[in-house]
Amino acid sequence: MNISQAAKLSGLSVKTVRYYADIKMVEPARNIQSGYRSYSNDDVAKLNFIGKARRFNFSIEECRELLSLYQDKNRSSKEVKKLTLAKIASIDEKLREFHSLRDELSHLVNCCNGDDRPSCPILDELSK
Amino acid sequence: MNISQAAKLSGLSVKTVRYYADIKMVEPARNIQSGYRSYSNDDVAKLNFIGKARRFNFSIEECRELLSLYQDKNRSSKEVKKLTLAKIASIDEKLREFHSLRDELSHLVNCCNGDDRPSCPILDELSK
DNA sequence: TATAAAGTCTCCAGTTACTGGAATGTAAAG
DNA sequence: CTTTACATTCCAGTAACTGGAGACTTTATA
Known part of the structure; x- marks a missing residue:
């Protein structure tokens, strides 16, 4: 199948699938006439695999x-x-990290009037 | 003061401070003789401010x-x-996102024997 | 004072994982 | 036969730095 079909089946963008070919992660066969990439079901399975692993936050190298x-x-x-x-x-x-970040920021927001006056504890904190 | 002093006081790296000068976020004066960047206390205050805001996950543009x-x-x-x-x-x-990611991954890990046999529910899940 | 070490400068390249776009070629539909 | 859709390669850009080369200035040591 062509790249757009493979992209569709794997839930990735055509650009991304081509990128994975470029970096030699999933290298499909080529149609000799057209030069088009030709994906097998196996290739699509790999793309799927990678897509999931990426969604699980594995890096390309880890993938x-x-x-x-x-x-x-x-x-x-x-x-x-x-x-x-x-x-x-x-x-x-x-x-x-994100939890403590969130806590600090929401603390600051709670202290801030949020009105038209210039006084702002958020900026005060940032400038300390 | 020179850039390394400013970096030290603001808790940023010299490279980063120079980068902030390059992108015109904190532009110090210049020593005409040497061409060295010359930071005022005010500049350092701004660097501090930016450093904190970055740690609060604000982007450069937001900063x-x-x-x-x-x-x-x-x-x-x-x-x-x-x-x-x-x-x-x-x-x-x-x-x-991270919470659900974590939950899914730890579920998979709990199902995995982690021995020398090839059977592995983590890979099984990824390949679905 | 000579020299060595430390600090600074600019500029270029690399990082991560794509994404967008231009110019061009191929295939399918009308 | 032409339009349209899809494909190709190649180049550049993203975010926010980081690393390194080569050259210059300042400071410390002998």
């Missing part, structure tokens, strides 16, 4: 790792679990 | 807005509050 594990029928689940646990830890870290 | 509000003695607190509330909303959005 590459996962993909090679995914394609290796003799891999152990240990490696995958390790990668995933590390990802969870980094998400937890981000969650902590 | 520019906040900075101009900060420097405008006749501004109203309404605008600042609005900007901040929008920021909180986007943080909440990110928090929701």
Whole structure:
């Protein structure tokens, strides 16, 4: 199938699918006549896989790792679990950051009149 | 003072401070002899302000807005509050995403043996 | 005072993961 | 046969820096 079909089935944009071909992550066959990329069902499965992994916040490099594990029928689940646990830890870290950020900001907002006067505790805090 | 002093006082890297000068956010005076950037206390205050706002996840463009509000003695607190509330909303959005991400991943991890066998529900899920 | 080390300058390239657009070629529909 | 849709490559831009090269200035040491 052509690239737009593969994009549709995998839920990615054509640009993105072409990008994944460029960086040699999913390299489809080529139609010799037209030069068009020709995607197999297998290619689409990989695109799907990558799309999900990306949505799970794995980086492209991590996707590459996962993909090679995914394609290796003799891999152990240990490696995958390790990668995933590390990802969870980094998400937890981000969650902590965002939570404290949110708390600080909403505290500031609560102290701010939000009227037409220039006095503003948010700016006061930022300038400390 | 020279750039490294300003960087130290503001808690930013020299590279970052120079970058802020390049993008005309904090433009210090210049020593005519040496061509070195010469930072005033006022400049450092602005750098501080920006550093905090960045840590609060405001973008450079938002920092520019906040900075101009900060420097405008006749501004109203309404605008600042609005900007901040929008920021909180986007943080909440990110928090929701990360939470559901985390939940899904930890569910997968709990189902995975993590041994030397190839069976792995994480990869199974990704390949669906 | 000579020299070495530290600090600073500009400019260019790289990062991440795409996205947009131009110019051009191919395929399908009317 | 022409229009339209889809495809190709290549180049540039995004955000917010960071790293490094090569050259210049200032400061510290011998």
